Amino acid sequence: xxxxxxxxxxxxxxxxxxxxxxxxxxxxxxxxxxxxxxxxxxxxxxxxxxxxxxxxxxxxxxxxxxxxxxxxxxxxxxxxxxxxxxxxxxxxxxxxxxxxxxxxxxxxxxxxxxxxxxxxxxxxxxxxxxxxxxxx
Amino acid sequence: xxxxxxxxxxxxxxxxxxxxxxxxxxxxxxxxxxxxxxxxxxxxxxxxxxxxxxxxxxxxxxxxxxxxxxxxxxxxxxxxxxxxxxxxxxxxxxxxxxxxxxxxxxxxxxxxxxxxxxxxxxxxxxxxxxxxxxxxxxxxxxxxxxxxxxxxxxxxxxxxxxxxxxxxxxxxxxxxxxxxxxxxxxxxxxxxxxxxxxxxxxxxxxxxxxxxxxxxxxxxxxxxxxxxxxxxxxxxxxxxxxxxxxxxxxxxxxxxxxxxxxxxxxxxxxxxxxxxxxxxxxxxxxxxxxxxxxxxxxxxxxxxxxxxxxxxxxxxxxxxxxxxxxxxxxxxxxxxxxxxxxxxxxxxxxxxxxxxxxxxxxxxxxxxxxxxxxxxxxxxxxxxxxxxxxxxxxxxxxxxxxxxxxxxxxxxxxxxxxxxxxxxxxx
Numbered sequence: 001x002x003x004x005x006x007x008x009x010x011x012x013x014x015x016x017x018x019x020x021x022x023x024x025x026x027x028x029x030x031x032x033x034x035x036x037x038x039x040x041x042x043x044x045x046x047x048x049x050x051x052x053x054x055x056x057x058x059x060x061x062x063x064x065x066x067x068x069x070x071x072x073x074x075x076x077x078x079x080x081x082x083x084x085x086x087x088x089x090x091x092x093x094x095x096x097x098x099x100x101x102x103x104x105x106x107x108x109x110x111x112x113x114x115x116x117x118x119x120x121x122x123x124x125x126x127x128x129x130x131x132x133x134x135x136x
Numbered sequence: 137x138x139x140x141x142x143x144x145x146x147x148x149x150x151x152x153x154x155x156x157x158x159x160x161x162x163x164x165x166x167x168x169x170x171x172x173x174x175x176x177x178x179x180x181x182x183x184x185x186x187x188x189x190x191x192x193x194x195x196x197x198x199x200x201x202x203x204x205x206x207x208x209x210x211x212x213x214x215x216x217x218x219x220x221x222x223x224x225x226x227x228x229x230x231x232x233x234x235x236x237x238x239x240x241x242x243x244x245x246x247x248x249x250x251x252x253x254x255x256x257x258x259x260x261x262x263x264x265x266x267x268x269x270x271x272x273x274x275x276x277x278x279x280x281x282x283x284x285x286x287x288x289x290x291x292x293x294x295x296x297x298x299x300x301x302x303x304x305x306x307x308x309x310x311x312x313x314x315x316x317x318x319x320x321x322x323x324x325x326x327x328x329x330x331x332x333x334x335x336x337x338x339x340x341x342x343x344x345x346x347x348x349x350x351x352x353x354x355x356x357x358x359x360x361x362x363x364x365x366x367x368x369x370x371x372x373x374x375x376x377x378x379x380x381x382x383x384x385x386x387x388x389x390x391x392x393x394x395x396x397x398x399x400x401x402x403x404x405x406x407x408x409x410x411x412x413x414x415x416x417x418x419x420x421x422x423x424x425x426x427x428x429x430x431x432x433x434x435x436x437x438x439x440x441x442x443x444x445x446x447x448x449x450x451x452x453x454x455x456x457x458x459x460x461x462x463x464x465x466x467x468x469x470x471x472x473x474x475x476x477x478x479x480x481x482x483x484x485x486x487x488x489x490x491x492x493x494x495x496x497x498x499x500x501x502x503x504x505x506x507x508x509x510x511x512x513x514x515x516x517x518x519x520x521x522x523x524x525x526x527x528x529x530x531x532x533x534x535x536x537x538x539x540x541x542x543x544x545x546x547x548x549x550x551x552x553x554x555x556x557x558x559x560x561x562x563x
Contacts, residue, residue, distance in 0.1 A: 024504035024523035031524045035517050036365070056513050 003052060004101040005090045006108055007124035010059050012085030017120030026114050033112045041108055045093060050104070056089035092128070101125050149181060149193065150264035154334075156197045157261060158236035165205060167243050168289035171261050173204035178264075237262060238338035241331075242301025245309045246292060253288035254309045255316070256281055262334075263327050273322035303339065307347050307403065310335065314351050325355060336390070345394035346404030352387030353410035356380040368518040372419035384414045402445075405434045409451070428455035446475045450485055462493030480509035484519060491526060500526035 023031055045051035062077045091108065095101050105123040113119035153174065160170040177200035181193070190196035244257040259265045259273075267285065271278040310332050317324030332348040360374035369375075391407045409430045416422040431452035438444040449472055457465020466489050469482065476482035487502035503523035510516035 022504070024500065024507060024520050025527060026524055028521065028524045028528050031521055035521075039366070056516070058511055059508055 001094050001096055002098070002101075002130070003092060003094050003128040004098075004105075005092050005124075005126045005128060006101070006105045007090045007126060008088045008108075008121070009124065010086040010088045013122040013124065016122070020113050020119065030112065030114050030116055033116050037111045041091070041111075045091065045104070050093045050095050050100075052092040052094050054089070054091045057087055059086060059088070061086060098127070101127075149178065152194050152197055153178070153264040154240040154262050155236040156194060156201060158239045159198055160201060160205070161243065162239070166293060167295070168293045169205055169208055170201065171289060173201040173208060175260075176204045177201040237331075237334045238306075241306045241309075241335065241338075243292065245301060245305045246295075247302050247305050249288050249291060251309065251312060253284050253291075254305070255312050256284045257288045258309050258331070259313065259324075259327065260285060262331060265322065265327070269322045273324050274316065303341055303344070306335065307343060311347060311351075311403075325351075325358075329355065340397075342394035342397040342399050343401040343403050345390050346401055346407050349387045349391035349394060349407035350403050350410055352383050352390065353407055353414050356383035356387065356414060362514075366514065367521070368514055370518075371413060376417065379414065384411075387411065387414070400433065402434070402437060405430050405437075409434075422458070424455055424458040428452065428459045431455050442471055442475055446472055447481075450476060450481060454485055454488065457489045457492055462489045462495075465489045465492070478509060480506040480511065480515065480519065482506075483509060484522075487519075487522065487526070496526045496530050500524075500530070 023034065026034070042051065042054050045054075060077070062075050064073050064075045067074045091104075093101060093104060095104065102125060105125050109121050109123050110118045111121065156177075157167075157170055157174050160174065161167050165173075174197065177197045180200055181190070181197060185193075240262050241258065244261050245254045249257070256270055259270050260267065265273075267282045268278050271281040274281070310328050313324050313331070314328035317326075317328060329348070329351050332344070332351055335344050336348050338344075357371075357374065357379050359380065360376065360378040361369060363369055387407065388411055391404065391411055394404050395408070409427050412423050412427050412430070431448065434448045435441040435445065435452055438448075441449050450469065453465045453468035453472075455465075456468050466486060469486050469489070472482060483502050483506035487499045487506060490496075490499035490502055500523050503519050503526055507516050507519035507523060510519055
């Protein structure tokens with residue numbers, strides 16, 4: 001079965017379906033509904049036998065590269081253009097098909113936002129390359 | 137326990153680990169090789185004892201481990217075999233023989249080992265956990281922990297381990313195990329408490345008892361720390377009826393015996409602060425002046441607390457806020473801006489102090505800043521909730537038509553798409 005990453009972003013991606021404020025400015029019950037839904041998604045994936053992993057990333061980003069021989073790594077932590085993509089986290093799923101991955105991603109995207117209306121958030125669906133087949 | 141037919145009691149078996157290991161190393165065996173041999177003897181015990189229990193388990197393990205050591209000298213293959221085989225391992229159990237525990241703890245907590253290696257080695261050689269259990273506890277691949285342990289042991293190989301070790305390092309390692317134990321399938325918190333308890337039998341150093349007291353006094357609040365939905369409940373909102381009074385009583389007893397020695401240290405003082413929180417029947421009855429006095433002692437332990445112990449200065453700022461007023465507390469946090477300004481705790485404390493003074497707008501902003509910097513999901517979610525709650529309490533927020541009451545927390549919205557179910561029988 002192929003594995004997919006369903007990537008969520010802090011920013012970047014296609015134009016949002018509709019604008020919404022950051023979560024700390026939502027009504028408390030909307031925050032609760034949103035967090036409850038995320039937990040619910042992970043539970044459902046586990047129940048379905050499709051769950052591999054789920055992780056969240058902090059929004060702090062540091063770009064780093066080799067500094068050259070005998071030099072410290074070169075880093076930059078910004079500022080980055082507001083349009084640059086910033087991954088917020090992912091679900092990794094192990095599913096029967098690409099279509100199933102899209103179906104689950106769409107479900108994740110239906111997560112409740114302000115007013116507990118669906119966020120229609122864009123998700124980035126990426127197939128994970130499988131390891132080379134083991135010698136038999 | 138009688139010497140006849142001890143059943144396969146895994147707690148007892150695990151308690152024997154540091155004793156047998158100490159015996160082998162004291163006899164002159166290499167720590168690395170002895171630990172390997174003992175792991176093999178344990179596997180053998182789990183296999184053989186159910187049908188043929190040992191009369192004297194400690195002697196049995198020593199004999200089998202010694203035989204393995206002889207084998208191992210003949211064959212390097214023993215190592216590979218052992219690394220593959222470790223599986224079923226016992227739950228925690230009581231133990232005595234503190235000297236051996238301390239000896240093996242010193243071996244595992246050699247200052248030149250990295251903290252992660254000290255922790256892994258301690259959990260295996262003193263705690264008797266398997267490599268797999270340690271890996272599960274830290275959410276890393278088993279091979280990673282196996283490698284960490286074998287590298288650590290390689291560092292120790294051939295070293296004479298007969299000098300007294302550094303107790304401060306041992307205490308730090310046990311505290312690391314304790315703080316790492318909040319999640320995971322393995323009860324590291326229970327393990328840390330068990331090891332700290334063993335340590336207090338081995339040394340009369342009051343800081344060891346201070347550490348055990350601190351663990352007990354914090355652990356006592358565990359049941360109240362999360363609600364049924366897994367949400368963090370802050371100390372001031374916890375249901376104090378859920379606190380473990382027996383554990384608090386033990387923690388206080390241990391702490392008093394440590395303080396009686398009159399050589400206060402970091403762990404004793406932190407335990408004293410935890411005890412004062414545990415002692416309050418309600419958040420309002422918290423004895424903040426006493427807590428502040430202990431924090432004064434805590435920051436006095438270092439020459440430059442802002443740099444050497446900023447967590448203590450931050451904790452003190454909260455106490456200052458409760459005793460002298462939020463503005464005074466906030467002034468205290470200003471000193472830490474340079475050191476902790478990028479940490480979520482600093483922003484969370486400032487948010488709390490703003491809220492204490494009724495300044496909800498800066499409180500909400502600071503909670504949101506804290507949420508952005510949080511490094512664990514439960515904490516991040518908690519801080520976002522705090523921000524939303526503070527903002528919703530603002531008078532102006534009530535006029536916002538998008539923020540009206542809208543059903544209870546966690547309600548699934550009406551008409552939401554059904555969960556796409558996996559097709560039955562799909563593989």
